[in-house]
Amino acid sequence: MQEDSTVQARPETPEGGAAQRLRLDVSYDGTAFSGWAVQPTRRTVAGVLTAALETLTGAGVPLGMTVAGRTDAGVHATGQVCHVDVPGATWAELRDSLLRRLAALMPADARVRAVTPVPPSFDARFSATFRRYEYRVADTGWGPEPLRRHDTLGWVRPLDLERLRAAAAGLVGEHDYAAFCKRKENATTVRAISRLDWRRDPDGVAVAVVQADAFCQAMVRSLVGAMLAAGDGRREVSWPASLLRLRERSSAVTVAPAHGLTLVAVGYPEEAEYARRADATRRLRVPDAIA
Template identity: 75%
Template sequence: MTDTVRLRLAVAYDGSDFSGWAVQPGRRTVAGVLSEALDRLFGAATGLTVAGRTDAGVHATGQVCHVDVPASDWEKLSGTLLRRLAGLLPPDVRVPAVSAVPDTFDARFSALSRRYAYRVTDAPYGADPLRRHDTLAWPRPLDLEALNAAAAGLRGEHDFAAFCRRKENATTVRAIDRLDWRRDPDGVLVATVQADAFCQAMVRSLVGAMLASGEGRRDAGWPASLLSRRERASEVTVAPPHGLTLVAVAYPQDPHAYAERALLTRRRRDVPTPLVDPGEVPADE
């Protein structure tokens, strides 16, 4: 038996009272409280790695992370770990599933895609009180057809520099394979966006641009016209974080493909290339 075993954790959280995922000195973060709980159980949990680091106020129902723990402890705790974590974690963080995975699994680099949902209501009375933490109240009527027309021009692989917070030596080329809007029976508009990866604040910037089209302030082609920019577009309003939820992360169906996918992900892309369907399965579906 090896000294350590790699665990894959499904994680859900209400991001309202967190300063994002990543550990920050003096701030309450999802990684901070999760690491504290894991350390209490395993003592030497190491290498906590997440599929997508969410910003302050952003939620998750389908987040994925991995961590390496002593194999002997996993053997003793595997049958009761979920219940033990539930007792240690605060009520705004849950771990609904844990499994042992090959050490080639990397929650970040082995991922094929991430899928987010953004909820907006244009009801004149605002958001339902029970959904106020995950639904943006929009003060003007929104047209579903206009929102989907704006979304259509953003699908595919592009340089999304206009919608990203620029980081030195980081590429802003991303491949969006799904971006669409629906209006649910309760009247709430939900944007679903899926891509291989995202830049910081990219989804909220895309939503902000599409909302401008949806309310008629901009034409439907305006968000796509910004793809020619190589710097962030200052006229794009970043939508508030509380409407955004990470709902799923997809990985190769074959565990033997984890390492290969990680190598591919690490390759820098500076020029958009044609989309290729890698064959994927949602992480938590």
């Protein structure tokens, strides 16, 4: 079989030797983080993860950390994915102990759940085929259970599950979601939602499941905000979908609070398709995977 011309060369370390690309599966409670991305004066998930890795690899070693979805302040994750490149010699030394050492160095509200060596064609951001989020809403009279207060929104109005599902159905597919996004210059707001539905968990909490190839900034929480308005009867179930005809953000849509949102999964193709998928995504757009 002819080699795919899009496959990337193996990254180099500062010493010129081959580096090992690692996939890191990451979970975190976003409550005390100012989002994923490193910020000089704020505590972020990437900041604490980079600090832990540099303790093991040496400060100044370029890791090239790339994440699947840059979550906002207060948003949680049980299925976040990022990749880093570490010197080959470092990987050989830490292969059997890296996960345990990271557990000792990371704070209690952020965990690396798995470390997997991957080929250089793997790109945590551009090779991804989907991101899946869940948003939890407690519409009980007493509010969220205390142990779930950090990841569940309390809603004072009763929600009708069938109304929520009807509102969600009109939002599935490939559309311009400009009404639900914070627009960025030269960035498209066209996205393809492959799944959007609601369920009731055994504890009575209503959970929205949203899956798409990528999301623009504030999109998931805006979609949830619009559907909640339909679910509690303040708006018709057709209203959220009617906003798809707009080409700018709708001031009528309330963005749901960050703490109810969790990134639960990121999907990837088979290893042979990593580079092809990344190349296709780059040609299509440069997505801002911020929910």
